[in-house]
Amino acid sequence: MGLKVLIVDDSRAMRSVIKKTLAAAGFAVDECYEAEHGLAALAVLDEHPVDVVLSDLHMPEMNGLELLETLKDQNRVPKCFILVTTEGRKDRLKQALGLGARGYVSKPFQPEGLRKILSLFVGEPDGKDLDDGPEGLDF
């Protein structure tokens, strides 16, 4: 069974890149929803439960941290919430992890970077789970 994924980014270009990267990495995606900011993401999540959220941090209307805060307050942070962001500030990334994000991928990214971190939480695209732990998430 394929993944249900929500991509949250104010750039349509970046949403397109992430979507193509998921496909190129071999992840089976049943449903791929898109939202241009946190508020739109909440509306999607109201209607559609997802396995994975791939979210930017810097967005208008509601940024990624505010989205995570809202989801945490409502006790419904998806099990695999990954940041795909240009944010390099450790305090912001730590804050996001504290709110329930499982890790982050820095833009610009190689497809392998996204595949690797996603595999930690949803398994390898071919169905084999990785044995290694989330060392890449250690700040």
Next chain:
Amino acid sequence: MEKIWTTALRDSISDVFSTMFFLVPEEDPSLAQALADKPAQHWLEGWLEVKQQEENVMVWIWAPPELARELAANIFSMEPEEVSQDDLLDAFREMLNMVVGSLLTIVDKESLWRMDLPQARHLEAGLLGEVAAKAQWVLSYDVEEKPLLAGCWSQQV
């Protein structure tokens, strides 16, 4: 400060263009001067401000529409002529966003700087020399035979 930021901007442009757009920018310091009296009309201007407690820095990137279209086509995996104006501006903003984010990763070891959201527009008038004069220093590139300019301006607050 200037030297560190210049080096970081150079590295960031190279990284973002090669990783996300599959293009290799070659620095050509003579290009900025050669383009100075050319019309800026239709060129894309992107800008993004980064701030910390006592300093603001503005980063600009300028490119002709042909290059902006190629960037968008590469990131959307479509033909250049299929790229809409909205997608062209969106891809340009995202390119700038990644360049500046990557730049801060290099210069901001203490996590002091905050990024605004990227902006982009088509220039309507003026000469490229006048437009680029907003920056305190400018880097110029040849990106597969199309020019690209990038510059910075900083101010103590």
